Amino acid sequence: MGAGAGSSDGMSDRRWFIRHAGADRAWAEWVGWQLLDAGHQVELDYWDWGTGENFVLKMNAALERGRLLALFSPAYFEPERFTTPEWTAVVAMGEKITPVRLSEVEAPAILRPLLSRDLFDLDAAEARRVLLEAVDGPSRPDTEPPFPGTHAVLRQVGASSPRLPGTLPRVRNLPARNAAFTGRDSLLVHLRQALASGQRVAVQALHGRGGVGKTQLAIEYAHRFAGEYELAWWIPAEDPALIPDQLAQLAARIGAAPTGMPPAAAVELLLAELGTMSRWLLVFDNAEDPSALAPFLPGGTTGHVLITSRNPHWHTYAAPLNVDTLARTESIALLRAQGAVLPDADADHLAHTLDDLPLALTQAAALLTRMSAADLQAELARSMHEVLAEGRPDDYPVSLAAQVRLTRARLAAEHPGAAAVLAALALLAPELFPLTACAGRLPDQTSTVLSEALASRLSAGSVVDAIARHSLARTQNGTVQLHRLTQAILADQLTPSQREQAQRHAEDLLTAAAPENMTDPVGWPVWQVLLPHLLAVDPASLATTDGRWALLGACWYLMDRGQPRPARDRLQLLYDTLLQQLGPDHHAALGGANDLARAYDETQDPERARALDADTLQRHRRLHGDDHLDTLASADNLAIRLTVLGRHEEALALHEEALAGRRRVVGVDHPDTLRTASNLAGDLAGVGRVEEAVVLGEKTLAGQRRVLGADHPDALSTANNRAIDLWNVGRVGEAVVLGEETSEVQRRVLGSDHLDTLRSANNLAVHLRDVGRVVEARVLGEETLERRRQVLGVDHPDTRSTAAWLESLREQQEGPGAGE
Structure with a gap:
């Protein structure tokens, strides 16, 4: 509104800048109104300042134009509020503060000499008299002085004067106020602004999970701003069939319809009457179905409606306002x-x-x-x-545990598939789960209730919507995230048979969501989302090959991201479980041993890794023969472990055997064959046969680029190895060019923190130094060291190696004669 706009010389004593804490907005509006009505000019942030304006500049201009009227309350003196720097600045400038107290509060020592007047515990007329004495002095007459334009100014604020804050409307049925209500000041102020700013009937829907305090917030609002209303009516709305009777009671109370009239007719008359009235508040508590409530929402030009609901989908009929947990x-x-x-x-x-x-x-x-x-x-x-089944508050119908149980029961009755999903997610992590990504991908053994619920993205969307309507989880873009507390209660409430079914469903969801290729970077964003869920699963509970494969995939992703230790611990648990449940010769146990060996290798225990791979190879040979794909893969893995241990001749012989077998079984251009060829090239270089390594590496790289593409991780790894071999045979320029090209593509495809990217960057830095590009080498080396510290830790051998090389480079640059 424009109240208080403009000022003339000599009028600053009649212009008041009202400052208050957000919790005291109702008082601020009442005080502002009384001053306007008495002929003063008023500046009040809620009335005069627009959205997006500079708050500090507006406040400074207001203080220059008029005097500060401070509404003292406990909230006003809270250190984190802007009122604190405000009043301290006014005191520092030697300006006058006129204080009035809204409740019992002791001001800071520097303000205690100021004489203040109390507005609390008075009736409206007496509070007005005290307020005007505070601003005008005790000689101010009690009668309302005429003031030209007063009514026009007041009409800009509203239809009639608000009552003293704290006084209740003549027509009301509000629940008792909670004496222990705490916090929520900013939310209450936002709610007041939203309701008071509209030109038509303002409808706000407070939505949130059960137990978050929606009803208490609505009660507090109704009492805190009761002075703004002549009618405040509370309607329990969980059962829409009971709403007409409650509105009919209100219609009879205000004379809109005679007592005893059929509820439907009385509601029609009431809504018509409210359309002609102002300053009324209706609260529909626990309304869950927007379309069922819509016929009872009044129209007209004034009036406020407040709705509390677990359902967030009110956009058609109201402005939704999310009520989250407390700070x-x-x-x-x-x-x-x-x-x-x-x-x-x-x-x-x-x-x-x-x-x-x-x-x-x-x-x-x-x-x-x-x-x-x-x-x-x-x-x-x-x-x-x-x-949480104990200690139910008197003002809440059920305990939190009972509320969760009842809500889940309602969900199960409305949408059994959504209830099944909810139970499964209760046994996973309290993190985002990509539910719609599971649509149409569930394994064949999945129960009918779950497979039908997630048969398509459309049906999966209805599951997400059903869970959201009951506020049992956060939902967004097809993902579901259970509230941590709700999840714990749901898990505790499952019976043994329900838990067993939920575990099967959880495994089915993980299986469906997991990417098909654990080594493809395209799937890494999905693995990142699934990782906390897969790590939350007890390996002993996994009952299917696909479920175990999903956990192996998560551990492989961890190792690719430079976190082998948590992967090793999880893989050890899984491997021990598989040995006990299935025996060492089962294909699942042999697969677990393969991944566990990699984890031991990457946690600096290469001998244990070699022993696992040797045992796996021996079992595959006995079970399947020398030319089986699993046997050949095990031979390749064991050769890699031997290379790490420095046993190059043994590694070379085993890689030659594996390569010949793979060429014989799957062909020379198969990705596995090309990978083994790349490994063999490394062995040739390791025994000094570098020229042969260069030839084989060049041929292998060409094959991988042709079959897999130049950006495939296997091709990039081979390119890095070939750059090293080129360097070793003196083809320096080619080595640097290939190294720069490979490093750039790896950053783009794999990311700057991937182990292969860091390995290539480290090699490139060494080569740059050796060709005299020392400054570039040092910059790249320092960047690589920092990333290795973050990804691998300061004590990892690769990190220490980079740090030692970089220190040597610095000494060369900064030593005697450097720069000459």
Whole structure:
């Protein structure tokens, strides 16, 4: 609005800049109105400042134009609020502050000499008189002085004067206010702005998970801004069939319809009457179906509607406003407001465990009256469900555990497939899961309820939508992420048979979502998303080959990203399980041994890796013969381990054997054959047969580029090895060109942190130094060292090798005669 715009010389004493904490907006509007009505000019941020304007500049200009009227309250003096630097700046400039108190509060020492007036615990008329005395002095008359244009100014603010904040409307049925309500100031202010800014009936839908405090927020809003309304009516709306009777009661109360009229007719008359009225508030609590509520939403030009719901899909009928969990400071304040006495560290730990969810915190506070924080944490770790079935607050119909159970039961009745997905995700990680990526890819043994639910992306989308409507998880773009606390409760509530079914479904989901090729970089973004879920699975619970393969794929991805230690630990658990369940000769156990050997090799235990690969090769030969593909793959792997151990002649012989077998079985151009040829070229170089290595490497690289493409990781690895061999035979220029080309493509295809990319960059830096491009070599070496430290750690042999080379280079550059 334009109230207070413009000023004339000598009028600054009649112009007031009202400053307040966000929590006290209702008071600020009431004070501003009274000053306008008494002929003062007023500047109030909510009335006069537009969205996007510079807050600091507007505040500075307001202070230059008029005097500061400060509304003192506990919130006003909170250090993190902007009011603190504001009043300290005014004091520093020697400007006058006129304070009024909205509640019992002790001002900071520097402000205590100021005389302040109290507006609380007074009726509206007395509070107005005290306010005007504060700004005009005690000689101000009690009667309302005439002021030209007053009514026009007031009409810009609203139809009639607001009542004193805290006074309740004449027509109301609001639930009792929660004396322990804590925090949410910014959300309340946002809600007030959203409701008060519209020209037509403003409808806001507070949505969020169960127990997040939507109803309490609506109650607090209704009471905090009660002075703005002449009618405030609360309608429990979970069952749409009961809404007409409740609205009919309101119609009779305000005389819009006679008592006893059929509800449908009374509702029609009520909505018509509300269309002609102003300053009313309707609250529909726990409305879940937007289309079912739509016939009861009033039209007209004024009035406010507030909806609370677990369903976020209100865009057609209302402006959705997400109610999330509390900030940590608010969580701790809520625990203490409920009577809990505990140190900051214990309060913080408990709030984290309970996901900052208000209902859970309230229940925990009740339990802390009969057990210690340490005992409560131990019980939560044992069974989240049992703990949160206790201590139901008086103002909430059920405990959090019961609320989760009831919501899941409703979901199961409406959409059994969505309930099955929810139970499966309860046994995975509380992270994003790409549900629609599973559509149409579930294994054949999947249950009918799950396979039908995820038969297509369209049906999978309906599963996501059903879960979202009940606010049991966060959903976005086909992904589902369970709330950590909800997940723990759901998992605890599963019966043994339900848990067994959920484990099978979880494995089916992981299998369906996993990329087909664990080594293809195209699948790495998917592996990154699936990784926490696959690491959350107990390897002993995996019952299918595809499920175990998915876990192997996740571990392979970890090793490709330079994290072999967590991969090794998980692979060891899986391998031990496979040995026990299936025996050492089973193909799944042999596959696990293969991946575990790589993990031992990359965690600097090459001898253990060699022993595993040797045993695997021996078993494959006995089970399948020398020319079986698995036997040939094992021979190739064992040769690689022998190379790492420096046993080059043995590695060379084994690689020659494997290459001949692969050429015989799958042909010279098969990707596996070409990979073995590349490995053999490395062995030839290792025994000093570098010219032969160059020839074989060149031929192999050409084959890989033709069969796989120049950007394939295998071709890039061979190109790096060939650059080294070219260097060793004196073809320096070609080596540098190939090294630069390979490094650039690896950064683009594999990423700057991939192990192959770092290996090529390290080799290129050495070659650049040797051709005199020392500055470039040092820059590349320092970048490679930093990345190796981040990816591999400071103690990894590759990191130490790069660090030693770089130190040697620095000494050469900075030593005697450097730069001459």
